[in-house]
Amino acid sequence: MRTLALSDDILLKVEKPARYIGNEVNSVMKDKDHVDIRFAMCFPDVYEIGMSHLGIQILYDMFNRYEDTWCERVYSPWPDLDSVMRERNIPLFALESQEPIKTFDFLGITIQYEMCYTNILQILDLSKIPFHACDRDWDCPIVIGGGPCAYNPEPIADFFDIFYIGEGETQYRPLLDLYKACKKEGCSRTEFLIRAAQLPGLYVPQFYEVTYREDNTIASFTPTVSGIPGTITKELVTDITDTTYPEKPVVPFIKCTQDRVVLEIQRGCIRGCRFCQAGQLYRPVRERDADSLKEYAIKMLDNTGYEEISLSSLSSSDYSRLEELVNFLIESCNEKKVNISLPSLRIDSFSLDVMEKVQDVKKSSLTFAPEAGSQRLRNVINKGLTEEVILEGATLAFAGGWNRVKLYFMLGLPTETDEDIRGIAELSDKIAMAYYDTVPKEKRNGRVQIVASTSFFVPKPFTPFQWAPQCTKEQFLEKAYTTKRAIMEQLNQKSIKYNWHEADASVMEGILARGDRRLCEPILRAYQKGCIFDAWGEYYRHDVWTETFAECGIDTSFYTTRQRGLDEIFPWDFIDCGVTKAFLKSEWKNALDERVTKNCKEQCNACGAARFGCGICTVPRITNL
């Protein structure tokens, strides 16, 4: 039996000890003496969040298929354990072997959202790995970051040896081989990193120098070592049907956020919503073959025993063989008494029919994400959802017995006016109206329940809105009050509930999202002052962050509310995600002109991703130049 890193008295004292003991069904144990590479895969948040992430499951499976590699998992210790580990000087450990992270060859950290940056420092700190990459020697694992936030790695550049830009399936094998070769040759760590920096998609920040203009924008960004590229092109899998997928995902003991089999049906999105980073980063859209998905579904259900399966993609309705796949799942899942959950489905007669078959209509609610209240603003953000489509979907659903609707909007979008904001209330009211028009009195089960939620818009790199000024906290809150007042004025206001997010964290996210290397210092200082779990409202300490930026002499409005020039060099411009800056610029202009751009299935808009020669880009369509 394995020896646990934590003693019984600690495990009996902390909340949910199952977070730290490993031993889950399908977790992989290997003999450490028979592998060459120990890889610790980290999601820098609590176990239940980290275990729900599909990307890690894919990479965990991929690494453990390599005979020479043992990949283990590590998550952020919750604050209760965090303080015990500090007090008793217990090093952070991996779940499978329970051995210290510092003894590993690699520490891979997936960076899914900006608000986890201090948790990355917590992981390094508890592992006793120096914060700064340049202070590390061969006693430390190679710290490598990936995931969506690696597309602007600059605010955390000092803390990583390498960033992997793009999809993990392609370059890890060459990187591991290079590592083995370098170890054999007795290379220095620096020599290894120089050679790694020459692999496609890999960015080694310490070999790049940034200079700034007087106005604080970037003057130049150049490699300091010869032979390494000035531009890093993202890696991607051209045929995603042909790549590895976990047939035996780890099944946690405790209930996690994603407590089901997850089937990734496609990567990328054809839609091109202008606020959406994923929609640009993961282009072009590539589908997995439906027949192999059917096989995966059965195998994964058999190997895990899960009671539910979910389809994962940015916009499932756009998957070309959705109907066939879903009908197959309904049939086989019914036999197995398995539920199907279908997020990101457009509400139409097909999806309603499916939902009626797989869900309890009385309990479930409909979800629409119009994102903006008026058609004008929906054109600005290129969200191709019209009021007509929403009302049609809602009417169909009401006739089918549904009486709960969730609506998601954003506040603070570029060009937004009070008129657009009132549109949120008016649309909510019209949906309520549609219910009372559709469902006769005697068939009504109480009032229709409409929940409208707004989040605050944060401009992200590699979107057409990367040039847009973000709102201030005061503007955000004013917009939320305007929404609230407008809803109160509606005829059916009693049927509409309004929720809005807290504004401080959105401002913070905005600073980090479009930040540069100069933010490394305040992030480290904020961590040293005790900031961790910033993504968790109860732990987020806005006052500490504000104070820290001031101490570091950083004017945060430079990163948030500033109007960026069209010719400005952005901190992330050295990354080539496929979509060109010229395309994003033309989309930014289209947004300001309230002009809609067609989706990738209707026509090619020459975004630049076609050069990868895969997915939708290889399907003949009209090209709009």
Next chain:
Amino acid sequence: MKLRVKFSKHGVLRFIGHLDVMRYFQKAIRRAGIDIAYTTGFSPHQVMSFAAPLGLGLESNGEYMDIEVNSLTSSPDFINALNAQMVDGIRILEARLLPDNAKNAMASVAAARYTVAFRKGYEPVFLTEAVVDDFFGQSEIIVTKQTKKGETTFDMKPFLFACAFDDAQNTLTLIVDASSAGNIKPSLAVKAIYDRNHAEFNDYALLITREETYLNAGTQEVPRLEPLGFIGSDFG
């Protein structure tokens, strides 16, 4: 057909709580391809019930759950199929077919036997066979326990069926009421021994293993404790 399944729980499984063990078994049964019965209705779930929740940190050689199956081959087949799906620390020990009129596992529980060992460095020097015999020989044992509503004081003696110390092994054996009406935590009994001997009690010192869970095969007046699987029979 109702089955009573006995299993053990050791090692790191001590840190998996009762509800998570239930969830674990629901999935294991699916993986093992056992033809379990489901409730009818819109969200069907497995017909499954557990005898007595085991506290966090405790090990066990005598856990039970009842499940209903639509078909079955044999006890060994069932045990092997389910054991093939177990993680380290949890083993299926027996599976017995219950008579149709059997009370469910939880309602059947009358008592449980525990072995209490002591963690290194926390061994109580005062404990001897004689001390424990003297404790158990009392006509009443007044204890105070914390409940949701506050504290209650009661006589534990009627709920404490056996209590003995093994000098050689340095372990205590306890048989206590484990029914839903009169459940006694083993640590409460051990604390009473410490208290009587004016020794400072620390919960953490105890390494507790539930050895067996019993039903009452006798009468109310003349009880006869038998393992919970007693009323079932091997099949196939």
